[in-house]
Amino acid sequence: MTSGDFEHKNQERWAETERLIDSFERGKPAGGAEKLPRRFRELCSDLAIARSRLYGPRITERLNGMVIRGYELIYRTRRDGLRNIVRFVAADFPVAVRREWRLFWLCNIVFWLPFVAMLLSSKHDIQWIQSVLGTDGMVRMEEMYSGRDQQIAHLREEYGSNFMMFCFYIYNNVAIDFRIFAGGMLAGLGTIFFLLFNGLYLGAAAGYVNHACNPESFWTFVAGHSSFELLGMVVAGMAGLRLGMAILNPGRLPRVRALVDASKNALPLIYGAALMTFLAAVVEGFWSARDLPSDLKYSVGIAGWILHALYFGFAGRRWRHAA
Numbered sequence: 001m002t003s004g005d006f007e008h009k010n011q012e013r014w015a016e017t018e019r020l021i022d023s024f025e026r027g028k029p030a031g032g033a034e035k036l037p038r039r040f041r042e043l044c045s046d047l048a049i050a051r052s053r054l055y056g057p058r059i060t061e062r063l064n065g066m067v068i069r070g071y072e073l074i075y076r077t078r079r080d081g082l083r084n085i086v087r088f089v090a091a092d093f094p095v096a097v098r099r100e101w102r103l104f105w106l107c108n109i110v111f112w113l114p115f116v117a118m119l120l121s122s123k124h125d126i127q128w129i130q131s132v133l134g135t136d137g138m139v140r141m142e143e144m145y146s147g148r149d150q151q152i153a154h155l156r157e158e159y160g161s162n163f164m165m166f167c168f169y170i171y172n173n174v175a176i177d178f179r180i181f182a183g184g185m186l187a188g189l190g191t192i193f194f195l196l197f198n199g200l201y202l203g204a205a206a207g208y209v210n211h212a213c214n215p216e217s218f219w220t221f222v223a224g225h226s227s228f229e230l231l232g233m234v235v236a237g238m239a240g241l242r243l244g245m246a247i248l249n250p251g252r253l254p255r256v257r258a259l260v261d262a263s264k265n266a267l268p269l270i271y272g273a274a275l276m277t278f279l280a281a282v283v284e285g286f287w288s289a290r291d292l293p294s295d296l297k298y299s300v301g302i303a304g305w306i307l308h309a310l311y312f313g314f315a316g317r318r319w320r321h322a323a
Contacts, residue, residue, distance in 0.1 A: 003055035010046055014066070017043055021069050040070040088271070091316030096268035098312065100238050107237035110192055111199040111230070118203030122211040129211070132204040138212070141205060145213040148291065151221065155289045166285025173229060173277045177236040181243075181270055188244020195237045220294045223301025225283035227308045232276030239269035 001009075016032075017039040023029050024036070047063040049055075097104060121128045130138065143154055159165040176198065183190020209218040242262050250258030287300075 001053075003050075003053075003059060006050070006053075006055060007059055013039070013042065014046075014063075017070070018066060021066060021073065024073050025069070036070070037074060040067070040074060043067050043070060088268070089275070092268050093272040093275075094312050094315040096265075096272070097235065097238070100242065100265075100269070103238040103241050104234065104312075107191075107195060107234045107241065110195045110237070111234060114196055114199035115203035115206075118200055119207045119210070122207030126208075126211055129204040129207045132200055133208055137205070138208060141208050142213055145209050145215075145218040145221070147214045148217050148220075151217045152289060152291055162286050162289070165289065166281050169281040169284045170278065173232070173281055174274070177233060177273055177277055180233060180236045181240040181273070184240030184243035185247070186244070187247045188241045191237050191240030191244060195233070198233060216294060220297040221288050223297050224287050224304065225280045226301060227304035228276045228280035228283060231308055232273045232280060235269050235276065236273040239266040239273065242266040242269070 017036075020029075020032065020036050020039060043063060043066055047060065047067055050060045050063055118129060118132065133141065144151060155165065159168060176194075180191055180194045180198075183192075183194050206218065209215055242265055243259065246258040246262030247255060253261070288297075
């Protein structure tokens, strides 16, 4: 077979393959996109034949160029993985949160209402707080938040280093978020219970510190990581309630299929909650316990809440145009 016959025989298939590659590179896969892996293998075979039969550079260079482009599409490079991570943080995660805005506000209400109620109750009836914390909880609050110097000494004695504090907070925060998320499998009731419980307990802790301890040592400690930790808890609750809603109201789908679809929608939320929990532990372990001016710690905490509000409100809106 001559080079002309070889090219004429395969020209139509090569043209189709080139159209598929072009469409993928433009980000708009054409019809028949599922054929690309098979076409790529055929292209590799054609290139090997053209080289072995010395059909000349015009054919081999064309085929080689298409093979390289097809390889880059099918076998993603590490840069693609990094690009996907950046896209998730910059766009996919905040867009997923905004898409579930009803669940976002519901989880905030379930958490913050009991938190504020317990915090304010310290000015009227401390027995509510005492019943939630118990004797051991009140003792821990007094040991931890009796003053800045005592607080740092207590942390050093209990954890030994900032890194061990970071490890403990990772373990503690992940356990809380996992319970909140997994509670969604109980038709969402478990998620609501754990959000409500954490709101009550953390509100009681804050109220007891204001009543019986040194409030400045508490608020300066929690200010820096509060936005990451508490909003991460809320986002984990959103993911759990998304599962619960699929169980309660599967629509026309079988309940198992509805749960699978809901799990896919919940994945960006739980990944984002995990990332926020990790960042909370970093701040808590390496920043919160440092002996720094109170104004600086409060400023960092306020900036964290403002940045999160801007991030969830606006991030990802112009991603397509930027891309």
